[in-house]
Amino acid sequence: MKLIIGSKNPTKIRACEAVFTDYTVRGMEVSSGVSPQPRTDEETRQGAINRALQSLNMKEADVGVGLEGGVMLVDDCLYVTNWGALAVSTDLIYTAAGARIALPNEFLPELEEGKELGDIMEVYAERENVRSNEGAIGIFTNNLIDRGMMFTHITQALRGQLEYWSKS
Numbered sequence: 001m002k003l004i005i006g007s008k009n010p011t012k013i014r015a016c017e018a019v020f021t022d023y024t025v026r027g028m029e030v031s032s033g034v035s036p037q038p039r040t041d042e043e044t045r046q047g048a049i050n051r052a053l054q055s056l057n058m059k060e061a062d063v064g065v066g067l068e069g070g071v072m073l074v075d076d077c078l079y080v081t082n083w084g085a086l087a088v089s090t091d092l093i094y095t096a097a098g099a100r101i102a103l104p105n106e107f108l109p110e111l112e113e114g115k116e117l118g119d120i121m122e123v124y125a126e127r128e129n130v131r132s133n134e135g136a137i138g139i140f141t142n143n144l145i146d147r148g149m150m151f152t153h154i155t156q157a158l159r160g161q162l163e164y165w166s167k168s
């Protein structure tokens with residue numbers, strides 16, 4: 001069985017490899033079809049679904065997965081949010097979301113200007129490639145939960161639903 005994950009980000013690819021150990025997993029660049037930095041739960045979820053569907057269309061994949069990061073406001077507090085989608089056909093898609101944690105509200109003006117959280121985090125944490133490593137969630141949870149763990153959890157939620165609803 002072949003799984004395509006719609007990203008070249010190693011944290012996303014590794015999450016799929018960790019959960020779909022019995023599948024051949026490959027990461028491929030696809031377009032999310034939403035803005036580079038989604039700013040609502042709805043847009044982030046849609047990005048994950050678009051990536052999953054595009055991945056399914058590639059190279060005869062049996063399963064297409066999309067993982068998408070975003071930010072959102074709840075009661076004027078800024079949160080990081082992440083969504084996943086798993087497509088087995090165009091009309092059979094499972095979705096799940098990951099842990100949300102609060103981000104400093106001082107990030108809001110730059111996000112509103114169109115900056116990506118990944119770039120803001122590099123300046124804030126004074127390190128490169130936060131998005132492909134621990135992520136904002138890793139930094140603001142003191143590394144108790146890093147981006148890889150969070151994506152793995154979402155991917156488990158996707159696989160679990162696939163298994164549950166495939167039972168006859």
Ligand SMILES: O=P(O)(O)OP(=O)(O)OP(=O)(O)OC[C@H]1O[C@@H](n2cnc3c(O)ncnc32)[C@H](O)[C@@H]1O
Nearest residue numbers: 007009036067068069070116117118131135136137
């Ligand atoms: O190559 P792709 O798959 O696009 O991977 P990405 O790291 O850009 O990830 P997303 O597009 O899914 O996320 C959209 C933006 O949100 C940022 N983001 C989301 N969660 C993050 C986190 O925990 N840490 C750092 N950046 C995060 C990310 O870096 C992007 O700028």
Ligand SMILES: [Mg+2]
Nearest residue numbers: 032036037069
């Ligand atoms: Mg991106």
